[in-house]
Amino acid sequence: MVYDIGVERIDAVRHLLKKYLSWIQNSAFEGELSEASLLELQHDVSLLMDTNRDSLHIYTANNPRWIEKRTVGVEKGSTGSIL
Numbered sequence: 001m002v003y004d005i006g007v008e009r010i011d012a013v014r015h016l017l018k019k020y021l022s023w024i025q026n027s028a029f030e031g032e033l034s035e036a037s038l039l040e041l042q043h044d045v046s047l048l049m050d051t052n053r054d055s056l057h058i059y060t061a062n063n064p065r066w067i068e069k070r071t072v073g074v075e076k077g078s079t080g081s082i083l
Contacts, residue, residue, distance in 0.1 A: 001029045005054045012048050017041070024076055032064075 021029035
């Protein structure tokens with residue numbers, strides 16, 4: 001999940017996302033969520049966003065075995081499985 005959020009809302013959105021996912025980069029998070037948790041997160045973050053100016057991108061994979069992650073440089077957060 002990555003976002004582009006107005007500076008006045010960044011802290012609130014980041015704090016919310018940290019409850020669900022691992023913070024891996026300034027505006028990027030990763031982790032595994034159930035469908036119910038994803039829907040809950042989408043609802044909660046939509047209450048914090050200005051949907052006319054902000055954006056949230058959600059990437060999903062049906063099979064975690066299809067994901068290969070490579071990091072060049074410093075890894076800011078550690079995660080096990082990613083989605």
